[in-house]
Amino acid sequence: MATYRSPAVLLSVDGTRTSGTAALFTEPARKGGLAPWAGDFRPAAGSATIKNAVGKTLTLEMPDGRTGKVVVQSLKGGTKNTVLALLGEDLAPF
Template identity: 70%
Template sequence: MATFRSASTLLSSDGTRTPGTAALFTEPGRKGGTPPWAGDFRLANGAGNGPKDAVGRTFTLELPDGRTGKVVVQSLKSGKGGVTLALMGQDAPPF
């Protein structure tokens, strides 16, 4: 199971950039299939509450080295640590 944690950016279809930290992981893929991947995206301080109506929408996750991956927001949690989005990856993992 590959893991990744780093500062990243969520890009919406309208070009809005939301900075934060992504913590991603992959699971073993089926024979010959693309391994599924998922993770959390914690918004950076000062990023506000994140994208409006994000749950169910598709975003592009941009990693620090320029690699990107498409993600769908599964849920949004608010707490002491700030706002965290649960992500489900599409296609091949970018890490």
């Protein structure tokens, strides 16, 4: 179950901005550690595409300006219904 679902933007190192919807969740933190987080990102129709996204580290930007680093774990769906599976790094931005 998503703990956060809202519009967001994925930023790549080359400056590509991909608008879409993020559905993110956290898991319980291990003793003394940060709570891991992950989720899915659905690019909006007509937004820029990130080439060869799997394995890349990107920045996820929330509507309020908070950001978090994510690694694209996999790509699901076809060309029109693409979903990127994300794994967060550091603190969750939501």
